[in-house]
Amino acid sequence: MRILIVEDEQGIAAFLKQGLEEESFAVDVADEGKSGLRLALSGEYDILLLDWMLPGLSGIEICRQFRKEFPTTPVIFLTAKDTLDETLFGLQSGANDYIKKPFHFEEILERIKVQLRPKMGEHSLFTLGIITLNTETHQVFKGKEEINLTQKEFALLEYLIRNKGKVCRRSRIIESVWDIHFEYNSGVIDVYINALRKKLSLSDEENYIQTIRGVGYIAKEI
Amino acid sequence: MRILIVEDEQGIAAFLKQGLEEESFAVDVADEGKSGLRLALSGEYDILLLDWMLPGLSGIEICRQFRKEFPTTPVIFLTAKDTLDETLFGLQSGANDYIKKPFHFEEILERIKVQLRPKMGEHSLFTLGIITLNTETHQVFKGKEEINLTQKEFALLEYLIRNKGKVCRRSRIIESVWDIHFEYNSGVIDVYINALRKKLSLSDEENYIQTIRGVGYIAKEI
DNA sequence: TTGGAATTTTAAGCATTTCTTAAGATTCAT
DNA sequence: ATGAATCTTAAGAAATGCTTAAAATTCCAA
The missing domain is CATH 3.40.50.2300 (Response regulator)
Known part of the structure; x- marks a missing residue:
């Protein structure tokens, strides 16, 4: 450039x-x-x-x-x-x-x-430990296994991984992923985090998505 | 602020x-x-x-x-x-x-x-001796070790570090950190100072958070 | 357009963590 | 030695997050 x-x-x-x-x-x-x-x-x-x-x-x-x-x-x-x-x-x-x-x-x-x-142009391949997220093909893998995510699940995971290592505040997540720019007070984020953790079946050693109480979540490679 | x-x-x-x-x-x-x-x-x-x-x-x-x-x-x-x-x-x-x-x-x-x-001050990164506080990621390190702080603990430490070297009066602390504007008469601050000292496990040489009797506390690099 | 499936959102009960209070122990200054 | 301030601990209250299930919405194919 x-x-x-x-x-x-x-x-x-x-x-x-x-x-x-x-x-x-x-x-x-x-x-x-x-x-x-x-x-x-x-x-x-x-x-x-x-x-x-x-x-x-x-x-x-x-x-x-x-x-x-x-x-x-x-x-x-x-x-x-x-x-x-x-x-x-x-x-x-x-x-x-x-x-x-x-x-x-x-x-x-x-x-x-x-x-x-x-x-x-943006990178299209992001990684988080053993997890790979491809924005181009809209696919997520854990190792060699493909994980099926819905739109919102994918968007949330993408946001977290793009901000890997940084704390993602709830208000920012709701803005970026849900495009909500006013007060929010529902547990949508929690529900989706829960879904992600479940689908990615993260064991204790693979606890890539951590909760920061009172703030939000952080994606990090342990 | x-x-x-x-x-x-x-x-x-x-x-x-x-x-x-x-x-x-x-x-x-x-x-x-x-x-x-x-x-x-x-x-x-x-x-x-x-x-x-x-x-x-x-x-x-x-x-x-x-x-x-x-x-x-x-x-x-x-x-x-x-x-x-x-x-x-x-x-x-x-x-x-x-x-x-x-x-x-x-x-x-x-x-x-x-x-x-x-x-x-421009930075989101504050230091107090060996301690680093990052307001952006909401993380605190002592050396390379990450210290897990709760919201209030973090807010209090941030206040002290932002005012590093200045005496912080209890009334000011309760105003800025707790947003309480009337007379203060509980021991919350003490409890949290205690928690901070404990979590940061400050040795005698690292006595970064000192008590000013009758006034409040001061954070300083010895 | 309509019906059914998939997805998204809401809500509620439960679990956990954090916050606050209070009381006894300790320290400090006089 | 004494009283006041601070430290420490523990327990109950409050807040926050997790999980699940059901309701609402969207999507897609017939």
Whole structure:
């Protein structure tokens, strides 16, 4: 994945370039507006990071012209402005997201990944110990034995495995798997966890799905 | 961190409260404008979530009056309006951000964290000597050994570690961890401190949680 | 469209863990 | 030595999770 950074502050540009290269992106940097736009229009990039204030040509202007040619390539603004109305103005010019300076690297990495997700394609094979989950074929195996899961069971297991090693809070699960965005007070999650454990017939040594009381569940390889 | 939600729709308020409490915020809810403003002006909150349209007093009005007293405490609007000019009008009244309904919990959590970052410190990882506390995964380690803590134990340890090096008064602890705002007269804190010390099995050299007689406790790296 | 099967959700009783209280033991400062 | 504060323990109360079964819904084929 190729990233173009248009940023006149040397320090920030270098910091981003290094960090993103470590994440195995290919990164180019332009330090002022005109060359930035020229590079952007070359069409070689999968995503643009634009500084708001630039010598030569403003980030907004670059974004606007870039959008005419590449309507789908994501653009993220780096902005020192903290007044939201100007940022909104930026979003109207066609940007997909914005990040306020000073930002943390993890934050920007996360946003980049979100924007690139459709393009990067996702892994389709996930594992949890002896269990394999294939999102492409919608199959789950325990060792060589195929386990038949329903839609919801599969979705729940997928969510847990994607977040392997992290505690999954009930509220997040209900949001991601059930798409419920208001108060929930039913035991659906419990019922499905129960079903999963049963179908996967997890012995004590294979206790991959653990309960975190008062919080949720965690999938981990013991 | 203490959050005040002023929102008249029961469902939304409850959903937010629950989710945010799981993220170990202390959450209070007001369901109409006047009581909302009164609570807000008590000055006990680190951030305000205001519904746009409220019975009694509009969110904008609350924001405006609140801003006079607390110029720096962040305010986020929850709004069903999606016309930009009205939102801008809201932002002019002093809000820091706004979120359109219907929103995803993760979205609002992210915005809250952005606003509170200067106050909270950026990390979800806290340390106290050899002890590590991860608010993201709700896990605690002593060295490489994972320590299983209950909700309250975790909340208490988190409070102490966040205030590492500062004396934590009992009244503050009971407010932040138990959300009790009147006079405290039970020994709950002691019991939990005891549980923590036991579970963390602190030797004499690792006496990270010390008693300040007559005042409270302090967490420090010896 | 309709009937039946599969899936999803709700609900209720039971089991377990966590929380709170209270009381006696211990420590600390004067 | 004394009284106040804190520590420790244990037991009952409350909350949370598990399990099961039945009700509701969806899906699919006739």
